Amino acid sequence: MRKGNVGRALLGGRRAIPKYAWVFVVFAGLFLFGEPIFYKILLLKQRDLSELELPTPFLMDKMASKPFLMTTPSMHEAIASKIVHFDEISIKSVNKTVFKTRLEQISNSKMPHYGVAPMLDVCMHPNGTLVVVGTSQEEMDQSVEAIGEEMVREWHDTYNCIWGCKGIQYVDNIPDDAVWIDGETTHIIPYVNNVFHHFAERIWPHLTTAIPLDQLPKNHTTRYYVNDMHTWLEGAHQSMNHNTMMYQLYTLGLLSPQVQFLQHAEHETRLLCFEHLKPACASCGRMNTKLGSNIYVPALLRYRDATFSFFGIQEPQVVRPPTKLRVTYYGRGDTYRRRTINAFEVMHHLQKSWVQPPFHVTFVDAMLASGEYNQSLPEVVSLMSQTDILITTHGANTWASIFMPKHAAVIEIYGPCGPSTWIDVMVEALMLKHKTEENPWDFRVPSLLAGNTTECEGADQTPDFTIDITKLDEVIHSLALPKGVGDNFPLHWVYDWTSFHSHKGAQL
Secondary structure (H helix, E strand, C coil): CCHHHHHHHHCCCCCCCCCCCHHHHHHHHHHHHCHHHHHHHHCCCCCCHHHCCCCCCCCCCCCCCCCCCCCCCCHHHHHHHHEEEHHHHCECCCCHHHCCCEECCCCCCCCCCCCCCCEEEEEECCCCCEEEECCCHHHHHHHHHHHCHHHHHHHHHHHCCCCCCCCEEEECCCCCCCEEEEEEEEEECCCCCCHHHHHHHHHHHHHHHCCCHHHCCCCCEEEEEECCHHHHHHHCCCCHHHHHHHHHHHHHHCCCCEEEEEECCCCCCCCEEEEEEECCCCCCCCCCCCCCHHHHHHHHHHHHHHHHHHHCCCCCCCCCCCCCEEEEEECCCCCCCCCECCHHHHHHHHHHCCECCEEEEEEHHHHHHHCCCCCCHHHHHHHHCCCCEEEEECCHHHHHHHHCCCCCEEEEECCCCCCCCCCHHHHHHHCCEEECCCCCEEEEECCHHHCCCCCCCCCCCCCEEEECHHHHHHHHHHHHCCCCCCCCHHHHHHCCHHHHHHHHHHHC
16 A cells, blocks of 8 residues: 555545544554554554453363463462561570671681672661661771672672661660560571562572582471562562462472461561571672582572472373373463564464474463463462473573473573573573574564663663564474484484374374
């Protein structure tokens, strides 16, 4: 259609407005009706998941069975018996004559892997301000610098930063009503609104430094203190991000014979003082392989095994023929950026066009749209344990690959603004087939909620995109190449699926 006819077409064939006024009509429609209209103008293939007539949230054929999704226990049910109020375990009397904040002197051989030393006789205000007692700022800075650069970074970025934290206060003495907690306590500062960052930057440091369960006394208790924990627990009722973050912390606690999560009253004003406090390690760096596989692989597997044990899940396996490969596809349709615009087309292709081998497809976007899947941790763990191939746009959800079967496959699609992957440690620990180099995206599509740009201008200003289905097929076919003992994928490519389809057709 020529430009001069666009305005006429929009008005039902009548040219009632001046030439080129159609431009204003389009932008007015965009302003009034928002992003869906914009997408339909830019890309005719765009499908709004909320408008799809889906026979089931999983869009499976009659021969396939749904993955079993656990929904219980809820995070609140799991953690309730482990929450302890400070007053229940505090020691009322404190010997103020020897109360002096300092860093524990640890030999290099016993220093935690991330180079952050515990603090002794240190207090904290309920609002999150760290309180150093009986030690000057100059003395403390010297002690921090003596430990090393990791300790310096943690001290200044997490506890004494310019913005985003509550800072450090230096006092000569503690007040008479201070609450005193003896023994070891680990401080946790949750990462707001991103479950992968929370696991990779808050849980991971403590996971990799945790003593294996079989080396701990049966009466050993691990304590965690989360600032404003009551607020996080309340927020977990409304936010699945908050819910999963707290569940991640709870499952970390499963690595100890006993665990307590310390909580103060909502309007607490007393200082909370600790005999031995492990720093939050919020600036220790994102999960990576720098620690060495001899440290992070056992740590990751311990966390995974403890989670499976808690939920009653047996060690999952990649299926063998004649069971169809279980493919979970996620196009980030519930987010505001880096979304796969032709997600429905991709899903339909995976479900209908693949016959050698055939797939059993779970479409996460549709499940989220229907409300059958809410991304609670029990649901995530159960779904991922039943996933042989995860096809996903890069994002926080990739943390859940930790719960996939060993020797499974992850096809991680970066799109036009691809960062480096975050899951190298999981790939090595689980011997996953991990595909990133091909990155089969096709066209850029601006997102109004993420900068309205096709350029890569920052984490929050990235475009959506389409997937090139032909290229995606090539990536999937590459899974047929064997990768050591335990790789079941080649079996699905050499199996004679014609007999399977013939038998299925006869039943129908």
